[in-house]
Amino acid sequence: MPPTNFIFILADDLGYADLGCTGARDAIAATPNLDEMARQGMLFTSGYSNSPVCSPTRFALATGRWQYRLRGAAEEPLSKKTLGDKILGLPPEHPTLASLLRGAGYRTALIGKWHLGYPPDFGPRKSGYDYFFGLHSGGVDYFSHADTRGVHDLWENESPTHCDGYMTDLLSRKAVEFIGQQDRSRGFLLSLHYTAPHWPWETRNDRPESRRIGTAIHHLDGGALATYRQMVREMDEGIGELLRALEARGLAENTLMVFTSDNGGERYSDNWPFIGQKMDLLEGGIRVPLLARWPRMIRPESVSTTPVITMDWVATMLAVAGVQPDPAYPLDGIDLQPLLEDPAWRPDRNLYWRMKHRSQRALLHQGWKYLSMDGHEYLFDLSADQREKANQAKREPRLLQELRSAWLAWNATMPPIPQDAGVSLVYNETMLPRPTY
Known part of the structure; x- marks a missing residue:
């Protein structure tokens, strides 16, 4: 049997309910x-x-491990002050999904956003990708392809490339082109990391708006709900072309294709029914759309309520490919193959998060969520209270203590958050005020 192929599609700042299938x-x-x-x-x-x-999610997606293990993942975003930094990035010596699959004979490509450190010390081709077309920074204008400093940031491998066109469409076309070069004899990993629907708020018809805002791509005075939805629609159109390219090459049956977002939605996103958004450990900041298609294993119209996390897909894809992880870098994610066969499968484990911003902590345990924010503690029964409004901390003090202790025990196994780790103030400028209790 030929090797299984993998496509991982990552949207940027997409809200949970921005898809029809998730409740648009x-x-x-x-x-x-x-x-x-x-x-x-x-x-x-x-x-x-x-x-x-x-970036922290992207560290976990690349390595299959808690991002907190790497210094670069404590910095968000990896931006202006980190240019030329030899520490803040994904170390080339660290094994990745791409490097491990490439070592097993897979062809690997990253098309889209990297955001895991800047050349010359870091980059996709230093971390396992044969081919790279995309950007190194956290966001660029969709037409000028300039970053927040006004510097051109669109590359093919190690060379800048000046392609005229709308970024979402350029990435979709390159992905389709990559698929057109594949056959059944050699497996491939395609990481398609869109910048959509991240700011600036531009559809393929908004070139005049691009010229107006120039280098102010945070776009604090722009955007609209209709613009945002059109950006999502244009990304979806590219994914449709990719699906059709897989069918045309006879590769669909044997390709595991995953779609998700790097974090919860931002200004114009719809995170319903959850509260919170990007930057928050409330559900709106970490609950994301997630779809998987693999005709050879996954039954159509399957739905699973089992909690899974980004880094699980590294363990899953390596296991499917029969590739062992590097024993010096044990994985923290788990193999989801039992879940792909049986949507009701539920592993016995906790999920953990921490965030320097607002001193946030969170733990998910069998439907219960422990949350600490700004020095205040909360306990939510997500099975009955998805909007995190009914704080059960006083009603369930024993469970609160148990989950707090579990979080502290897990945190003790992670490197501490560096005192000099920074978070960009641009997020505070671009998003709505945080919920208060």
């Missing part, structure tokens, strides 16, 4: 292709990101 409240759903992907595979209603911010 549009009269006309913006995501027919992703909705069809869900019908053909599995919808995970309890998909979690490793972090409520971008």
Whole structure:
């Protein structure tokens, strides 16, 4: 049997309810292709990101390990002050999903956003990817392809490339082109990491808006709900082209394809029914859309409520490929193959998060969530209270103590958050005020 292929599609700042299949409240759903992907595979209603911010989740996705193990993941974003830094990035010597699969004969490509450290010390091709087309920074203008400093940031391998076009469409076309080069004899990993629907708020018809804002791509004075939804729709159209390319090459049956977001939604996103957003360990910041399609294993129209987290897909894909992780870097994620066969499968484990911003802590245990924020503790029964409004801390003091102790025990196994780790103030400028209790 030929090796299984892998496609991992990562949206940027997509809200939980921004897809039709996850509850979009549009009269006309913006995501027919992703909705069809869900019908053909599995919808995970309890998909979690490793972090409520971008780069830390990407560290976990690359390594299959708690991002807290790496210094670079404590910094968000990896931006202006980290240029040329030899510490803040994904160390080339650290094994990754891409490097381990490449070592087993897979062809590997990252198309889209890297955001795990800057050249010359870091980069996709130093961490296991044969081919790279995309950006190193956290966000660029969709037309000028300039970052927040006004510097051009679109690359093909190690060379800057000046392609005219809308970033989402450029990434989709490169992904389709990559698929067109594959056959059944050699497995591949395609990491397709869109910048959509991250700011600036530009659809493929908004080139004049791009010229107006220039280097102010945080776009504090721009955007609209209709613009945001169109950005999601245009990403969905590219994913539809990718699905059709897989069918045309006869690769669909033997390809595990996953779609999710790096964290919860931002300004124009719909995180319903959850509260909170990007930067928060409330459900709106870490509960994300998650779909998987693999016709050879996953039954159509499957739905799972089992909590899974970004880094699990590294363990899963390596196990499917028959590739052993590096014993010096043991994985923290788990193999989800039993869940792909049986949506009711539920492993006995806790999920953990921490965030320097607002001194946040969170733990998920059998439907209960321990949350600490700004020095205040909360206990929520997510099975009955998805909106995290009914604090059970006083009603369940023993459980509160148990989960607090479990979080502290886990945290003691992680490196401490460095005192000099920073969080960009731009998030405070661009998003709504945080919920208060």
